[in-house]
Amino acid sequence: MPDTTFPVFTPFPQQRERLKLGLVGGGIGSFIGEIHATGARLSDRWELVAGAMSSDPERSLASGRAWRLAEDRIYTNHEAMAEAEAARPDGIDAVVIATPNHTHVPIARSFMRRGIHVICDKPLCNSLAEADGLADLQRQTGVIFAVSYCYASHAMARQIREMIAAGELGRICQVHVEYFQDWALALEEAGGSAKPWRLDPAHGGQSFTTADIGTHACHLASFATGLKLEALSASFHTVGSPKPMEDTAFIQLRFEGDVPGTLMTSQAAAGTHCDLRIRIFGEKALLEWRQEQPEILWFAKPGAPKIMLTRGDQGCGEAVHRLKRLRAGFPEGLNDAWSNLYTEIAVAIDARKRGEPDRPDLVAFPDLEDGLAGVRFVEAAVRSNAAGGEWTAV
Template sequence: MAKQGSAFAAFGRPIRLGLVGGSHGFIGPVHRVAATLDRRFVLTAGVLSSDAGRGRAAGIAIGLDPERCYGDVAAMIAGEAGRADAIEAVAIMTPNGHHAAAASAALAAGLDVICDKPLTTALADALALVQAAEASGLVFCTTYNYSAYPMVRQARAMVRNGELGAIRQVHTTYVQGHNATLVEADPAKRGWRFDPALSGESLILGDIGTHAHHLAAFVSGLELEAVLADLHALVPGRQAHDYGAVLQRWSGGVPGTMWVTNAAAGAEHGLSFRIFGELGGLEWHQERPNELRHRRLNGFEQILTRRLHGALLPEAERLVRVEIGHPEGYQEAFANLYRDVAEAVAARRTGLPADPLALEFPTVRDGAAGMAFIAGALESQRTGTWADCRLRV
């Protein structure tokens, strides 16, 4: 529900959302449920597929007006422009290679943007989106949804509050197993992710490496400055990267590591971070999302659990949706992002100040930083040396 006194409460109604992509696969339903879970968005129009017929059928199936199921983004923008109930924002969940064009068109039309990660497939396109979004003053969220777990926000706030002291090392892992066999040998399973034109030059870095990068930056408050990368296609016959080990150098000279793979046979998900400072460390595993381990120098280990009623810092407690003992996770975190974006959109449209705690969501700059990380890692792979990966825009 809307917080009393929030910009969204003053706005007084759900924001009208246009969908771009999501007719099939995993992520489309995740976005749609997340957008509507708190009744802050209403699904209004869409281009659900590059195949106009399939997109129209998919739009009708989720309850869209058939007249507002469009064949492409340009048609949706043109068709909505003259309506009193026109869309006010777009959510983009297409294959990666279509993100840049859809987001650019939406910004040019004055629409706020929610875009799946990675932001683009090329750094130049990401830099152009940063410039366009910031010049427009529109809201732009890149959906690094793991940043909206309560215990991740708890960790970020603890670091900000100095509970770890100066950060000394940052480590992330993201270990999956769904590509441990040559799944792409079956045309029915190959999918767009194995096409570099749609997925990007490095499958593993774009698909999950950017998540690990953003999570580390988000919690630590540091900027990744340089990388030394070792990227591989481990499964015989595969061309796309399915493994990455990356030495990292964060701002202030802080060292770190990243290990990401989707070819670890038997692994399920395995996203985690370990961040250590002069006074202690924090550890979080997405497979156990309600627990955050806090280790203190010369003190006991404490397991913080996700709960209500003052046990957590405000940055975390505001995202908790159910009472203690009940699990919540991926879908709720996605919905937390949409809820906060709605507050920012409402603030922009009403001219009222947004709840400051709602402005923690990842922006277009976070998305572009992920692309700078990928570009640096690929340069390092080519040269065998450290490569600069700072975002320069």
């Protein structure tokens, strides 16, 4: 276990002024747009100043006004927004892409070409060819590209990462991760003709649940352990109402070093909400964490009682104390994780603006390489399932 002395840590650098943020998608009634904006505001490092919230002019204008944007910074398409904001002396520093998967690439390219940093929803896009194209463009432009795998920004997810890196578990022996929801259990009956775009392959790609929340689980497993996923064997199922794609997947994993694991995901698991859970077994001990109880991390050694670590404990590591916003006993949750994500992205962009070197020792937000890994994971799972569960390289 970590010692109980309060650690000495380096706080995040102060900014001279808030960075300027733009939003594409995420208009009125959008959960994802709201949570992005809330995280940015809670970080106190961003000001939302521009947006193209909808391709429908009237809806875009109404959404922009609801977000209290200036009339001349409410746009009806992303290309016009990218061009206008790049030309302004007070133009946006970064853009959030909160739109359906199939639009991520053209939107990202418009802003990247103009030197505007990108914060993109996951999954990054629908094909590896598109993802590789974005990676090529990032190398050319040098922009910062973040992907919103938000759960890795929970303070106790960082505690897992620190403890494993410090050897608290010894050699990693197995990794098990799962993510269960129930909102798609009776989707056709509840949604009728208004079923979500994720069920349309032209918009959401070849996978429904694996791409939507399975990518979160996959990212968390690699982020926490530091292990790269090398191969998988996938079995897709539709256990809820009839759908054109899977609502459930059971996937065997093989990480580097021949470490075995499992990933189970379902959006048709009755009685669940956002039940993301990870268990990592090492030769010395276990670590277990659930997103719905994000303040608590369980640590256990063979033959000994489980020990409960909570966010804010003095036994927690540097990364936890850097991210915590409240003292122990005052609960933090998902909005705080999003705020942590936006804080770290802001630190990286502000350093660029100052001409200072990057700080990988200080920030660990998911980047374009994490987005690429998610696309590789989905494509491998789709291929494996089509081949009857054949082991497939990622």
